[in-house]
Amino acid sequence: MIARGSQLGHGEDDGEMKATRHRNQAGNGGFTLPEVLITTAIVGIVTAGVYRVFIGTLLETKAGTSQAVYIDWGRRAASRIMRYVEQGQSVTVPNPHKMLITSIDISVYPPVTTVATLEFTDADSDPSTLADNALTYDPDTSVSGDERTVCTHVTPIAGTPMFKVYAAAPQSVLVRFHVGDASPSEPRYYESGPGYQGLEIRFAATPRDIHQQWQL
DSSP: OHHHHHHHHHHHHHHHHHHHHHHHHHHTSOOOHHHHHHHHHHHHHHHHHHHHHHHHHHHHHHHHHHHHHHHHHHHHHHHHHHHHHHTSSEEEEEETTEEEEEEEETTSSSOEEEEEEEEEEETTSOTTOGGGEEEEEESOTTSSSOOEEEEESEEOOTTSOSEEEOTTSTTOEEEEEEEESSOTTOGGGOOSSSSOOEEEEEEEEOOSOGGGGGGO
């Protein structure tokens, strides 16, 4: 009786161990569908966050680089315009977007008069295409094909003439323009990235060879 009971007891233990192993094997077979869905959702959220940070960093870098470029362009343009004006004897402004610089060469006889122009042009009349918005210098209006671009990405400052004779010094000219994104109120014109990039250029220039006019 004791031996038979022992055998029965061992049989029950063996059955329980087999059932336990079967449950363990079933539990280790892989992820359940809810676990897969939750994991996928978490990975998607993390990936989207990382992507947004990455794109934001790229845009901020582009904006910073563009601002540095605009500052360099603006300074170079101001230096060139100053030099062009100083090489002349007189300056006139027929309209807010154009100036005439007159030079007289008295080293020859009869004296030779040369008229140069500095003019703002928008090749396609679309302020959003900044590469077409430029200041163009023509050193001699009597000669074709010698025009040169002083600076691109140029727009007038709202409510301010780009060129104007300086009332306090009629021989001088005021020069004012913006280099950079076209309009602070139009984000669609932001070519440089997030935010409004660029700078305003404002200065006065005076011809240095005025005295030659009085030698004629």
